[in-house]
Structure formats: structure tokens, C-alpha cells
Amino acid sequence: MDFFNKAKESIASASKDLTQKATDAGGLAKVTVHLKELERDYNEQLKRLAEALYSQHYDEIKSLCPEIVNSIDNNRKEYEKDKREQALLKGMRICPNCGAEQEKVAQRCTVCGINMDDAEKIIMPQSATKAFCSKCGQELVPGAKFCMSCGNPV
Numbered sequence: 001m002d003f004f005n006k007a008k009e010s011i012a013s014a015s016k017d018l019t020q021k022a023t024d025a026g027g028l029a030k031v032t033v034h035l036k037e038l039e040r041d042y043n044e045q046l047k048r049l050a051e052a053l054y055s056q057h058y059d060e061i062k063s064l065c066p067e068i069v070n071s072i073d074n075n076r077k078e079y080e081k082d083k084r085e086q087a088l089l090k091g092m093r094i095c096p097n098c099g100a101e102q103e104k105v106a107q108r109c110t111v112c113g114i115n116m117d118d119a120e121k122i123i124m125p126q127s128a129t130k131a132f133c134s135k136c137g138q139e140l141v142p143g144a145k146f147c148m149s150c151g152n153p154v
Helices: 002-056 058-064 066-089 116-121
Strands: 092-094 101-103
Touching: 002 058, 058 066, 066 092
Parallel strands: none
Antiparallel strands: 092 101
16 A cells, blocks of 8 residues: 555656646746747847937038948848839839839739829939838938838828
């Protein structure tokens, strides 16, 4: 009988240990997921701040870090070129006002509403003062009705 009591106590102890380990593992998973969410939110906020500062203080930043700014500018130009090429290969075109991909036959952009044919013909004059999105800080394209970065109405 003593053997069975010891076995019962051993099984009960092992069960408590397993329950505690499962609880610890569940807690660890929950904290790990929360940390990943916080890290993602932090990086997104940092990105938005950097984009706002970059667009609002471009000349100042360029004088402080010309190599980085040139690299960013070149990367952006290459991105936009590849985006246009990708659209062409898919039989689409890019709205010159907001950058949204549109059907090749679309007369108006489904995002910003601009007349696509007129917008491609017009070369908009550069304004002396730059405008920035009130939501994300991105520099706005002259005449834009929506921010290219976050879609906020101008």
C-alpha cells in the first residue's frame, strides 16, 4: 500500500510541475508576443518621425548627412522607377499625382480622383513653400488631394 501512496504522491507532484511549466510557457508566449507588438509599434512610430523630420528639414539634414540623404534619394528614385516598370509589366500605370497603381484605361485615379490623362500632360510648377501632411508629416505633391504616404485627405 505504501508503494501506491508514494506513486500517487509522485504523480501528483509531477502533475503540479507540468502545470506550472505550462503556465510559465503560456506566460512566456504572451509576453513574447506583446514584446513583438511593442517593437513593431516603436519601429513604425520611429519611421513616421524620421519621415516627417526628413521631409520638413530636408536641406538641414542634407547639409549634416549628405551621404545618407543622397543614398535615400537614390533609393527612392530607383523604387519609383521600378514601381512604374512593374505597373507597365502588369498592364497598369501609376497616378502621377498620388502614386497609386491604376488600370491602364482608367480616366480618373480611384484614389485621388485626378484626371489621369491631364495629370500626365501637366508639369506642375514647384511652389516656393512646401506643404506637408498634417497626419504623418510626408511632403505633399503640389495639387494633391490625399497624402501619398498615409492617404490622409489634404
